[in-house]
Amino acid sequence: xxxxxxxxxxxxxxxxxxxxxxxxxxxxxxxxxxxxxxxxxxxxxxxxxxxxxxxxxxxxxxxxxxxxxxxxxxxxxxxxxxxxxxxxxxxxxxxxxxxxxxxxxxxxxxxxxxxxxxxxxxxxxxxxxxxxxxxxxxxxxxxxxxxxxxxxxxxxxxxxxxxxxxxxxxxxxxxxxxxxxxxxxxxxxxxxxxxxxxxxxxxxxxxxxxxxxxxxxxxxxxxxxxxxxxxxxxxxxxxxxxxxxxxxxxxxxxxxxxxxxxxxxxxxxxxxxxxxxxxxxxxxxxxxxxxxxxxxxxxxxxxxxxxxxxxxxxxxxxxxxxxxxxxxxxxxxxxxxxxxxxxxxxxxxxxxxxxxxxxxxxxxxxxxxxxxxxxxxxxxxxxxxxxxxxxxxxxxxxxxxxxxxxxxxxxxxxxxxxxxxxxxxxxxxxxxxxxxxxxxxxxxxxxxxxxxxxxxxxxxxxxxxxxxxxxxxxxxxxxxxxxxxxxxxxxxxxxxxxxxxxxxxxxxxxxxxxxxxxxxxxxxxxxxxxxxxxxxxxxxxxxxxxxxxxxxxxxxxxxxxxxxxxxxxxxxxxxxxxxxxxxxxxxxxxxxxxxxxxxxxxxxxxxxxxxxxxxxxxxxxxxxxxxxxxxxx
Numbered sequence: 001x002x003x004x005x006x007x008x009x010x011x012x013x014x015x016x017x018x019x020x021x022x023x024x025x026x027x028x029x030x031x032x033x034x035x036x037x038x039x040x041x042x043x044x045x046x047x048x049x050x051x052x053x054x055x056x057x058x059x060x061x062x063x064x065x066x067x068x069x070x071x072x073x074x075x076x077x078x079x080x081x082x083x084x085x086x087x088x089x090x091x092x093x094x095x096x097x098x099x100x101x102x103x104x105x106x107x108x109x110x111x112x113x114x115x116x117x118x119x120x121x122x123x124x125x126x127x128x129x130x131x132x133x134x135x136x137x138x139x140x141x142x143x144x145x146x147x148x149x150x151x152x153x154x155x156x157x158x159x160x161x162x163x164x165x166x167x168x169x170x171x172x173x174x175x176x177x178x179x180x181x182x183x184x185x186x187x188x189x190x191x192x193x194x195x196x197x198x199x200x201x202x203x204x205x206x207x208x209x210x211x212x213x214x215x216x217x218x219x220x221x222x223x224x225x226x227x228x229x230x231x232x233x234x235x236x237x238x239x240x241x242x243x244x245x246x247x248x249x250x251x252x253x254x255x256x257x258x259x260x261x262x263x264x265x266x267x268x269x270x271x272x273x274x275x276x277x278x279x280x281x282x283x284x285x286x287x288x289x290x291x292x293x294x295x296x297x298x299x300x301x302x303x304x305x306x307x308x309x310x311x312x313x314x315x316x317x318x319x320x321x322x323x324x325x326x327x328x329x330x331x332x333x334x335x336x337x338x339x340x341x342x343x344x345x346x347x348x349x350x351x352x353x354x355x356x357x358x359x360x361x362x363x364x365x366x367x368x369x370x371x372x373x374x375x376x377x378x379x380x381x382x383x384x385x386x387x388x389x390x391x392x393x394x395x396x397x398x399x400x401x402x403x404x405x406x407x408x409x410x411x412x413x414x415x416x417x418x419x420x421x422x423x424x425x426x427x428x429x430x431x432x433x434x435x436x437x438x439x440x441x442x443x444x445x446x447x448x449x450x451x452x453x454x455x456x457x458x459x460x461x462x463x464x465x466x467x468x469x470x471x472x473x474x475x476x477x478x479x480x481x482x483x484x485x486x487x488x489x490x491x492x493x494x495x496x497x498x499x500x501x502x503x504x505x506x507x508x509x510x511x512x513x514x515x516x517x518x519x520x521x522x523x524x525x526x527x528x529x530x531x532x533x534x535x536x537x538x539x540x541x542x543x544x545x546x547x548x549x550x551x552x553x554x555x556x557x558x559x560x561x562x563x564x565x566x567x568x569x570x571x572x573x574x575x576x577x578x579x580x581x582x583x584x585x586x587x588x589x590x591x592x593x594x595x596x597x598x599x600x601x602x603x604x605x606x607x608x609x610x611x612x613x614x615x616x617x618x619x620x621x622x623x624x625x626x627x628x629x630x631x632x633x
Contacts, residue, residue, distance in 0.1 A: 002029055002203075009083050009107075010057040013526045015247050019550035021058075021257050024388035028077060031088075033286050034206045036347050037305035039091040041099050042073035042425065044297040045144075048175050048254075052142070052278055053077035055260035058173070059268060060140055066110045068127055070119030070143045070153075072100035073299075075109075082108040091246045092424035099425055114428045115396065116366045117150025119143060120170065120608055121551040124156050127168040138167040138268050145174040146343060149365025156570025160273050161244040161504045169267045170246075170275045173254065175282040240391065244257050250277030255284065266392065315460075318415055321473040322452050324349030327386065331357045337463060338378055340387045342371045345481055348388040348417045368393050372400035380409040384463055391416035391473060402470070406441040414438075415459075419448075419473035420560030421602040427593035430602075436471055436565030443468040446539040446558075448510030451482045454536050475560070476599070480494040483514055488546025489533070496520040496532035501551035503529045505582070505618060509538050509559040509567055512608060527625030538567050549575055552582040554620045560603065563588035 003020060004027040006012060016024065028050050036043045054077070056067055058128060069075040079097065084105060090096025101109035108129055111122055123141035128136055142532070151400035159180040160168060215412045247270055249263050250471070256262045260278065267274040279387040282298070283289030287309025289297035297303075330337050331353055338360040339350050343362050354361035362378075364371045368389060376387035394401070394416055405412050419431040438446050445468065462470035495508070495517045503525055508516030513534040520532040531552075538559070555575065557568035568586025575584060589606045603609065 004031060004085065007085070009080055010017040010062055010081055013058045013081065018258060021054060025054060028054075028080060029284070029286070031080070031085075032076060034305050035088045035091065035136065036076070036300065037303045038146075038441060039089070039093065040299075040301045040573045041092050042076070042299050043286070044289050044299075045175075045346065046482065047284050047289060047297075048280040049074050049142075049173060050077050050281040050284070051255045051257050051260060052171070052173060052280060053081060053382055055257055055264055056140060056142070057081050059261055059264035060138060060169075063108045063110070065137045065140060065268075067108070067121075067140045068111055068119040068126075069101060070141060072112070072114045072115070073115045074144065075101050078108065079106070081364045082106050092596055094405050094595070094601060098595075098596060100428070112428075114425070116144070116147035117153040119147075120156035122151050122159070123162050123168055123170070124269045125167070125508045127160075127166045128163070131163075131166060136167070138169055139525070140169045140171060142171045142173055145172060146366055148172065149343065151370060157244065157246070163244050163250070164245070165246055166273050167271060168273045169264070170273065172250075172277045173280055174251070174277060175280045175617040179424040195604065200378050203307065203343075236457065242246040245273075247272065247274045249279065249280075250276060252276060252278045254278035254280035266439050269333060284599050298566060305542055311522070317452075318478050319455065319476075320347070320349040322455055322461065323415060323417070323478065324352050324473075325499050326456050327353045330358065330459065330463055334384070334463065336383045338385050339384045340364065340375050340378070340385050341367055341445055342368045342389060342393065344388070344390065347389070348415070350388055355631070368397040369400050372397040373404045375402070375406060375412045376404040376410055379405075379412050380408065381448075384411050384466065386415055386463065387411045387415065388415040390429070391419035392422075392429050395433050401438070401444075402441050403551050405469045406444055409443055412469045413459075413465070414469070414471040415473060418476045420475045421589065421594065421599050421606070422476045423599050423602070424596045426596035429474070430589075430594050431475075432560075432562045432594065434471070435539065435559065435561035435567060438471055439567075439570055440567055441469070444471060444539075445469075445537050446471045446473065447469050447536050448473050448538045449536060450480070450508070450510055450513040450534055452479050455479075457460055458536060472511065480511055480514060481532075483517065485534070489548060490537075490542065491537075492544045492548070493536065494531060494532045495531050495534055496524065500529050502531035502548060503553050503621065504531070505545075505552045506532045506613065507545060507556070507557045507567075507571065508532065509557065512558040512560060515610055516556075516613070519556075519610035522610060522614055523617060528621065539570065541567075541571050545571060546575060546578045546580060549580050549582050550578075552580075554582045554617055555580075555582045556587060556616060558587045558613070559585070560606075560608060561588060562591050564591045583620045585620070587616070 003024045029047055032046055074219040087097050091093055092099045100114040101112055103109050119141050120143060123139045135548060160166060190246055249267060252263050253258055263276055267276050304311060339353050340362045341348055341350050343366045345354060347350050350361060364374060371387060375387050378385045389425045390612050416434050419434060422430050438444055449455040449458045458472045462472055485495060487494040495513060506516040506520045517532045520530040524530045531548055533548055535545060557571055559567045563586055568588055572584040585606050594602055
């Protein structure tokens with residue numbers, strides 16, 4: 001009789017025997033493989049935390065004992081154990097279960113973040129609040145070894161360490177990986193703890209040999225046992241944690257339910273901060289994931305539930321692949337081009353560059369602030385760093401972009417993958433904020449290419465800049481067809497019109513240039529004089545747009561960033577200052593947190609369609625010069 005359907009909440013776990021819990025763990029893995037293969041999502045991380053999550057929910061009283069996941073993509077098992085099994089087929093679908101913790105879904109979810117290294121600060125704050133109101137419950141933070149490469153995590157640890165009565169358990173889920181294998185000094189330290197068990201063997205030898213010695217065996221063992229801490233510091237360098245003042249337990253086999261429960265109960269009863277170091281295996285129980293060296297199926301689309309082979313096909317190259325190719329070319333042409341990333345080398349396309357030029361690729365771990373400041377150092381010494389992030393992660397390093405890069409007018413290029421509306425990962429992964437933020441940095445120029453030709457051109461133009469920073473943004477997924485220009489004006493590509501002054505100026509940013517062109521053709525068919533412009537470099541506002549807009553009655557901008565502070569709002573301000581009388585309408589994403597959905601659905605909901613442009617134009621322009629249905633030659 002299957003056990004998983006009987007688990008409606010954490011309380012249902014307490015009646016199960018150890019053998020039944022092991023069976024439940026197997027059922028959960030089979031369930032996850034089947035479900036996530038169909039919906040897509042973060043499969044590998046969740047296969048690795050099955051026993052860990054079961055043990056947590058048997059040892060702690062969620063939600064009174066908050067369990068915080070850093071990052072939230074490892075919370076699928078938590079969702080299954082807290083009553084959300086029936087809805088799992090809707091994972092990451094519009095209106096369905098979030099791929100991360102969600103307060104709207106369950107009282108067991110305290111936070112909704114999905115960016116690494118923040119949960120320890122949340123945990124510290126919650127535990128301090130519990131201490132102030134004399135609440136005896138314990139806060140648990142599950143943090144991956146990859147997230148511990150982020151400086152914010154250590155800022156929290158710095159505070160946690162000086163509060164001996166803080167009821168906080170830090171569970172280090174150590175699988176040697178973030179997205180890919182974890183790099184850096186901390187990774188080496190944890191690897192030593194994970195693999196070097198010499199002190200345990202030595203103590204075992206002492207116990208069995210010395211205790212057997214007649215008369216003096218017992219006292220001698222007690223004396224030598226007191227050396228255990230010193231031996232641990234030498235042979236498995238966990239002393240770092242105890243030196244901070246935090247009790248350390250481990251390493252623990254993260255798939256041994258009995259051992260996990262035992263150590264969690266001990267940590268809960270300690271009454272102060274405790275680190276429990278658990279060794280887990282990402283992708284455990286799915287042979288295809290275990291054999292996938294690159295990322296152990298960290299995140300998958302639709303895949304075969306047996307072979308792990310992808311079922312989604314991409315007809316042509318994606319934006320990321322083209323960037324990857326161009327970086328290798330540039331690396332071969334220019335010895336001063338270097339690359340920087342924050343634990344995302346493969347997903348942002350820097351892996352080929354790293355293979356070709358291993359000494360010129362710097363992966364700093366999940367530490368975007370450090371990455372940008374390090375790029376400043378590289379640039380000041382004569383190199384041109386290309387810093388590649390997902391667009392949403394740039395937000396974390398804005399201070400460094402503003403002052404370490406912008407203030408110093410350094411030649412650094414930011415490449416922002418997954419810019420705009422990205423889809424099923426939800427609010428914290430949409431890359432909506434970069435245009436509004438980067439527009440605040442004096443001297444920084446932002447490019448939004450519309451196709452492969454313009455992407456390659458933008459990268460080369462950016463790398464040629466050594467006296468100011470640049471940024472290039474592009475969306476997730478497949479490249480659109482090439483969209484040739486029919487003319488140009490002051491460095492701005494014209495995609496329609498330009499032979500005569502415009503009644504309507506449509507400005508399409510990046511991939512939305514095609515939408516602007518489609519809307520422009522429909523307006524031209526109505527008899528209006530239409531110019532469709534695509535400024536490859538969308539910020540700062542190109543002066544040519546002012547002149548194109550001067551005769552127009554209406555200017556419409558299209559961009560897939562937030563409307564507040566975006567290209568449209570900045571163009572409207574520039575036009576007003578220049579005395580341009582045209583009405584300006586900005587088609588952008590409303591300033592809000594956009595839920596998970598397909599990109600096309602999100603674009604339609606934001607009004608980023610040709611139909612919506614026509615609707616905006618009609619009240620301003622009035623009746624068309626030509627009757628509806630007549631075609632303009």
